[in-house]
Amino acid sequence: MQAPITLNARQQHVLWATVRQYVSTAEPVGSKVLAKEYGLKFSPATVRHVMGFLEKSGLLFQPHTSAGRIPSDFGYRLYVDHLMHPSTKVAQRVDTQLSESLNWDNWSVEALLRGATQILAALSGYLTLITVPQKSEATIRHLQLVLLDETQMLLSAVLDSLETQSMVIQLPTADGQDTPHLEALERELKILSNFLSAHLIGRSLLEISELDWETLDREFQRYSKTLKDAMQVLAKRNQSSGMAQFVMSGLGGVLRQPEFSETQQVQAIVHLLEEEQAQLWPLVFESTSTEEAEQGVRVWIGSENPLEPMQSCALVSSTYYRRKIPIGSVSVLGPTRMMYDNAIAVVEAAANYLSEAFNLGF
Known part of the structure; x- marks a missing residue:
């Protein structure tokens, strides 16, 4: 685990811009690009110096000697915790599309969740997993x-x-x-x-x-x-003890990302998703009440994932509830090069929507 680090405003701005640029292009980021594309009010030489500091701090690294820099898992973690906010526009879009597209009067629970995963996968661009409501009424x-x-x-x-x-x-x-x-x-x-x-x-x-x-x-x-x-x-x-049943959508799109170009890596992820779903359960489901949950969304980044096939991935999850009792989860899975502000907004809005629907008696 990395030691905590405090960045000044300039260092935060350069790290933020580096993450945004790399997420957009999947190409190592150079100082000239940042200075030009992000309107930084200091020279490329200053940007290069700041990027060097961020690299020494473990927040960035160079994949090749002469290449630009890309965020490390630690860099993504600092970005998620301190430098971004979930997109309210994306959250509103999620709520609108779910409300307009799902038929709670005539569809089965599985059909509703399958429809929801397809909508969320399309909006996020990542693999979406929703767990079928668990039997929480054992009396x-x-x-x-x-x-x-x-x-x-x-x-x-x-x-x-x-x-x-x-x-x-x-x-x-x-x-x-x-x-x-x-x-x-x-x-x-x-x-x-x-x-x-x-x-x-x-x-x-x-x-x-x-x-x-x-x-x-x-x-x-x-x-x-x-x-x-x-x-x-x-x-x-x-x-x-119950079977954790997942409804999934968007796997093909995620596996076409450049991070998943190696066949062996893809096979390990697919095997985990299709044959070893029970291992995912502790990562995606938080069995605590709404009052005790420390945060609405959980984010696992790269090496933070305890499951080896997922250590090149990011997993964003949130729990949905019925009468304050956790009954399932919504998650998106993608590369660590993830648009976290969108992914977190998608997951949080979807979990809130499902909680409201199940609390209304579905």
Whole structure:
């Protein structure tokens, strides 16, 4: 991981212009081109000096000795985090086209998502992936806490599908108090089980994981964080156990980009998309509530991707929700030489559109 770096206004301007020029042309960028095309108020020699600094800082590099410079993954990251804003025009175009083209009254969910991927792929120029809504309504039929020893208990939840989800969790310690004897702990957990059953049966795992557990009766307060963490683990486990089905569009266009000229590289990406979709799931789906999500859009750039076939790619993803519960994601995949302001706008607008549609009861 690169150390943080602070750039002055001139250095930021040159990095911004270099990224924009390289994204547009796919050709290494020279100082004369930047000075001419981007109206920089300083000479090509000054631009060249600034580009040299950016190269030493790891933000640019030269693919060949006598060539111009191109952004590194670190350069793209700084650009995305600090030097660009998602395009509002593109976001408005996405919302308009989705609203005018999709028939929510007569189409199936899969047909709607397939139509959406085609629209987004055409607007972005990149491969678009939308996950089919996950089964987020698995509800609690029975819940029990069983003492195992002085330090551990078993949480067992029977779902409406009759599937049982269980996990061993550590008993919380009572600050400033002695640990109760086993018999006292057993009685306490039995009372807590009855209390939880009365309040949680019939509610979904994800809904339960987002409850305010601080409202537990005072005698059970010390269990609040432990139980909330455990229910979130069960909710994520239940979701990941389902098949992550993707609807895709735009693969051919992406693979025609110059970055994907090597057959072996293309084969690895296609294999990942068609045969190993489960590996993509942790990258594209964020199983947190809308309140806890740190940001609306996640961007993986080049070497930041944990999957080797994608380390020459950029992946932009956002989650869509039903009643604040995450049920799917919208993503675009392309080369690291991506028009990030457009891609982020496309993904964010599409996720917002799908969230609104599913919240209206589709």
